[in-house]
Amino acid sequence: MSVAPEMQKVFQYIDDHREEYIELLKKFSAQPSVSAQNWGMREMAELIKDSLRKMGVPAELVETHGVPGNPIVYGELNYGKKYTATAYNHYDVQPPEPLEQWKTPPFEPTIVGDRIYGRGTSDNKGSMLSRHCAVDAYLKVYGKLPINMKFMVEGEEEIGSPSLEGFIKDNSEKVKTDCFMWEGGTRTVNGPVHVSFGVKGVTSFELRCYGANTDLHSANASIVPSPAWRLVQALATMKNDRDEITIDGYYDTIVPPSEEDMEFLKTLPFDEEATKKRLGIPAFINNLTGVELQKKNLFLPTLNIQGIQSGYTGKGGKTVLPSYAFCKMDTRTVMGQRPDKVMKQIREHLDRRGYSDIEIIPGSNTLPFRGSPDNPLFKAVVKNIPDIYSQPAAVFPSTPGSTGVGFMYELTGIPAVCFGVMNEESNAHAPNENIFLDDYICGIKLTAAVIHDLGELG
């Protein structure tokens, strides 16, 4: 259970070229590629294509047909009948706003102490380059990889991957693989690297409730129906004060964790006291702790109020009876739940209780996914982490959050393992995004060692 001896040369190469790989991360992070603002997308794709080619990977841009239809960078190293891994990444980043909260300019990557700051460093140009540079180092040392590798870098992940389904349908040969190396892992600062082989899905929607055709003086509240109260009362039928979702049948189809999944929960790096202190809360929901807390966190769905609004919410008071109320919600789903089924359950639940007038506006979806700890890629990642990071991995059979991995599994049936170079202070999607330089270098080494071990599968 340690790094293969053949990796010493590769690790040495990586250490010797540390500055070169950091420069490459700087170069990539300096190129804006904000999909939501259609800013620098093709330039970024070209940069990656050229970089892969320079490393010896035949790469091309594959045009897509969604909106906006940013190209996907695709590359492949094919050595015949061998295990194939695909590095899935994305080259688009979140908008840098609010600009005034950045301590260094978002697109001028800056090293401060042991971290590099800049938009995209963590999500996910750092993780992407950890795959690419690992291949580069391996090729430089051994001339070829022990497995087939594919590279897929999309440009629309931050806006919901609208072109991904079309790409997969049109390029079934390119998509074919044994497993995806997925982004989305993280690390506890000064603690273990997180590896996961599952995610929750998320289904977003909005409830809307209407009363009179205009706001009225609140003297009318005796006789004119209140949409604010009606929404509150409808919501109260959907979850009880023990945080149990009371939508009819909501838990009926969910796949419970296996015994093996539950075993992993015992070793998760989660400092309950520190977390409560940091968040300023006296207790977690239902005073849960330990394995029960993590079981709820990873294996039970949520029903979250993102926001709710009705009527007058300014300074002081206003004696008004509101004419409209809405509630933006998301539900984090687990294996066995599907967005269409969930939306149908909510509609029927409300109808059955006489709330047919409450409109449900569907929003975006991602799907839940749960893989297996027997997955060779997962095993290789977990095996190599202790030597490289000087401490064992924290294994998450699922994560409380959601990524596109469930959607990919839905479309291809191919599992994924999530690991990367970011950490819990990386500020992904926020100002002052950053990663530790050492985590970046370790990520390159980890990927290289994983590639090597997967070669043993023949």
Next chain:
Amino acid sequence: MSVAPEMQKVFQYIDDHREEYIELLKKFSAQPSVSAQNWGMREMAELIKDSLRKMGVPAELVETHGVPGNPIVYGELNYGKKYTATAYNHYDVQPPEPLEQWKTPPFEPTIVGDRIYGRGTSDNKGSMLSRHCAVDAYLKVYGKLPINMKFMVEGEEEIGSPSLEGFIKDNSEKVKTDCFMWEGGTRTVNGPVHVSFGVKGVTSFELRCYGANTDLHSANASIVPSPAWRLVQALATMKNDRDEITIDGYYDTIVPPSEEDMEFLKTLPFDEEATKKRLGIPAFINNLTGVELQKKNLFLPTLNIQGIQSGYTGKGGKTVLPSYAFCKMDTRTVMGQRPDKVMKQIREHLDRRGYSDIEIIPGSNTLPFRGSPDNPLFKAVVKNIPDIYSQPAAVFPSTPGSTGVGFMYELTGIPAVCFGVMNEESNAHAPNENIFLDDYICGIKLTAAVIHDLGELG
């Protein structure tokens, strides 16, 4: 049951001086007197004092000691041991904003068709002048009134009458009276004049609920408490879906309507179908109609959500777990309920259900009041309306709304009767405030006839 024959001369005088009285209303309405903006207050008070004096009423400004401490215009016609009525009014008006929605300038009173438009015409310079001009006409015709009259015009009604309590304490002799002629009546357009001898009170407050010390990614919703859900669930314990307030003991102390009160409900001018159509609602609460609808409207408390807000309420969605939720509320109270008691009931109700963490921020209060139909002033008003308006009065034993009359009753123990010159399209507190000129003239006649009849009491 008709206007006394002695009134013919007075009515003739009023008709002959119609233009003069309308000019006076124009003059008063042209003088801005916005208490919230401290705009023109003393100028307005002086104008009223001078006008009363010109009419033959000894009047003065009584300084007050609240904040802002606008003077109260006080006048008195004392003929010895007789029935005394006090015309209570206010000279301040609501701010004219939003200015762009006015079709004529708010402080340039303008006659369009049979109405006069301008800020204050309805609330309540028209009603105030209907009292003053009635006295003027009566004095011009008969030289003296058959009763004692007092005149009290405050300048802070629109900002909650902060100086009124002090004034009453410091001026017990001036305040002493048999009954207040209160503002606040209205009229159904082309329909009956409304007269009321009761009002609901209103107690405003805000509920605040806190979660983590910052908004979090909604992936945390499995284990970190949600203040939005907590507030929703707390609210759901306070009212059920049949609009019954379920706060412990909330209905226990309320004074039910008398049989006489209930009789009045049968004659109220309320076109249910037209109202539903106008508001765009399929039914009133609980499908109520007729007397049951009016009973709830006038004699049961409300618990209204003025506004509720938590988390993200902008465009689209945002996967956020909010850290804070609040709800602005008002409860319209009825006889037997008191603001302090009501606030205590809500606090105890929440505490008993484990919601001690939910903060209650108290707001403003007015008190409920219910008088008696045996009140001589009330009887005189109702008696004289049919001849003057060509249709009988609509009698409201209580109103769904709230005014300062309950507070005055609390402080003095003196009842009030509410009638005035505005109508249901008067846009009080809104742009294009207006009254019908004929309603103004009829209001002057009605007050004069009432003064005459009260004189019969000796």
